[in-house]
Amino acid sequence: EAGVAQSPRYKIIEKRQSVAFWCNPISGHATLYWYQQILGQGPKLLIQFQNNGVVDDSQLPKDRFSAERLKGVDSTLKIQPAKLEDSAVYLCASSTSTSGSYNEQFFGPGTRLTVL
C-alpha cells in the first residue's frame, strides 16, 4: 500500500513570494491533515479536512495561508505572501477516522520550506 505522498520535498523562496505544497493521501482515507513543524518543536495542526470539507482551520493564518482538497482526495496548501517565520516543515497526514474516533494518522515525508 502506497503511503502519503508530498511534493516538493524542499523549497527555498524569498519573503513575499508565493509557494504551494501538494499532498496525496493514502487511498481511501477520508481525513487529511496539514501540520506545520517549526525547528525544535512538535507539529502543529493547520487544517483538517473530512472528505472535501474543512473540519478545523482554527490555527490556519488565513490572511496568508489557504488550503483546498478537491474531490476529497489530493490537497494543496498555499502561502501567499510568505514570511520569514513560515520557514518550517509542512507535514501532510491522513487517516480513516471520522470525527470523534481515534485512529492512527499516517504521515508523509514533509516539505521543508526555507524563506530567505
Added chain:
Amino acid sequence: AQKITQTQPGMFVQEKEAVTLDCTYDTSDPSYGLFWYKQPSSGEMIFLIYQGSYDQQNATEGRYSLNFQKARKSANLVISASQLGDSAMYFCAWTYGGSQGNLIFGKGTKLSVKP
C-alpha cells in the same frame, strides 16, 4: 488549558539497554487518546503506539510499551533493548473528545543510542 508536556529535551542510552521517555498531559476530558511517534532525521513521523483513556491494560507493540498512569496523567514510552536505529526524535501526542481526531504534540525528546 489542555496541554501535553515532554520534559526531557535529550536522552542518551546504551545500546541493548531500556530507556523511558516521559510524557505528561493535562486534561479534564474523560475521553482521550495518547500516541507516540518517532521522527528520524529523514523527517517522516512514524507511529509507534496508542493508548486509549479507557483501556484497562498498558499498550505494547514489540519493543515499545506505554506506561500509562491515569491518575498521574502520565504516558511514558518504554523502549526495551535499544538499537542504534532507535536514535531519533520522539513525540508524545494526544487527541481528546472535542478535538475531532486532531493530534496535539509535545515538544519532543531527542534519543541518542550509544554503541
